[in-house]
Amino acid sequence: MTSDGVVLDGTAVATPGPVAPRGRRGRRAVDVPDLVARARDGEARAVARLISLVEDASPVLREVAAALAPHTGHAQVIGLTGSPGVGKSTTTTALVRALRAAGRRVGVLAVDPSSPFSGGALLGDRVRMQDHAGDRGVYIRSMASRGHLGGLAWATPQALRVLDAAGCDVVLVETVGVGQSELEIASLADTTLVLVAPGMGDGIQAAKAGILEVADVFVVNKADRDGADATVRDLRYMQSLGGRHTGPGAWRPPIVRAVASRDEGVDRVLAEVGEHRRWLDSSGEGARRRAERAAREIEAIALAGLRERMGEVRGSAALDALAAEVVAGETDPYRAADRLLASL
Secondary structure (H helix, E strand, O other): OOOOOEOOOOOEOOOOOOOOOOOOHHHOOOOHHHHHHHHHOOOHHHHHHHHHHHHOOOOOHHHHHHHHHHHOOOOEEEEEEEOOOOOHHHHHHHHHHHHHHOOOOEEEEEEEOOOOOOOOOOOHHHHHOHHHOOOOOEEEEEEEOOOOOOOOOOOHHHHHHHHHHOOOOEEEEEOOOOOOOOOOHHHHOOEEEEEEOOOOOHHHHHHHHOHHHOOOEEEEOOOOOOOHHHHHHHHHHHHOOOOHHHOOOOOOOOEEEOEHHHOEOHHHHHHHHHHHHHHHHHHOHHHHHHHHHHHHHHHHHHHHHHHHHHHHHOOOHHHHHHHHHHHOOOOOHHHHHHHHHHHO
C-alpha cells in the first residue's frame, strides 16, 4: 500500500486520520493537469491521489475541481442504503460482478462510520470486497464519514466526480448503514436502492424514517429466509399509503427479491435500475435531479466558505462591538447578524 492508500492491484482504500477535513497531504507540490490526465487513463494511483486531495480539502482542490469539470456528467450513480446487517456490501459486490460481466467500468465509494474518539474507521467494506481486488475495471474506495451525518462522507460528491472523470460507467455509493438519518443519498444518486431483510423490523424502520420517499427500487435481500413474503407485503402496504410516488406519471418503486450472497435476483435488480434510468430520461426527472445535486453541492461549498470566514471574525473587535450593542439594548441580535454578514 502506498502513502495515498492505493493498493497496487487496481483497487484502493482510504487511510483517514483525524476528524478534521483539512490535512497535510495537500501542501506538497501537485501537478494537477498531469494527475487528472493519468486518472483519465485509468491509473489507480492517480485516482487515489485525487480523492485524497478531496478528502483533505487540499489547497489545490479548486484547481482539481476545474480540471475535472469537462470530463464529468457521464457516470450512472447508484446509491445503496439500509439498516446494518441487510447485506449492503454483499449486494454491492454482487452488482459489481454483474456489471463487469456486462463490460461496464465500475467505481465503488463505500462509506464507513468514524470513531468519535480517534476519528479513524475500520473500512471493513474494503475487506468484504476482496473478490474484485485484481480487476482493473473496478475501483473501490472506502471512505470514513468523519462525523458527517446523512450516511455519507463530506467529500463523497467530489470523490464521485473523480471516479466519473476517470471513466467509470457506473459508480455505486454505499452508505454507512446507521438507519434513519441516511437520506442524503437520495440527493446524490440517480437511482437509490433501499435494502431490507426479513426478520429485522425494517418495515417499522421504513415507516419511521420515511424510507419510502427515498427508494427508487426496494431490494428484499436474504429472501430465502422465513418472513420474506411478509416483508414484501409490508412494503406494498406502505406504498399504498401515499407519498411522492403516487402522483400522475410518478415512478412507483418496484420490490425485488434477492439473495445477494448467491447472486440470485441481482440481474432483476439491474433490470429495474435500467427501467428507472429510462424513466428518468423520458420524464425529465434525471436532468432535474442532477441540477438539484449541483445546487446542493454549490450551497455546501458556499456554506463551508462562510463558516471559515465566521471563524475569522470570532473574537474580533467587530463582533465584540456588536455583542456590546446587543447587551446594551442598542440593537437586536438579528440586526447585528445582518451587519456581521454584510461585513463579510
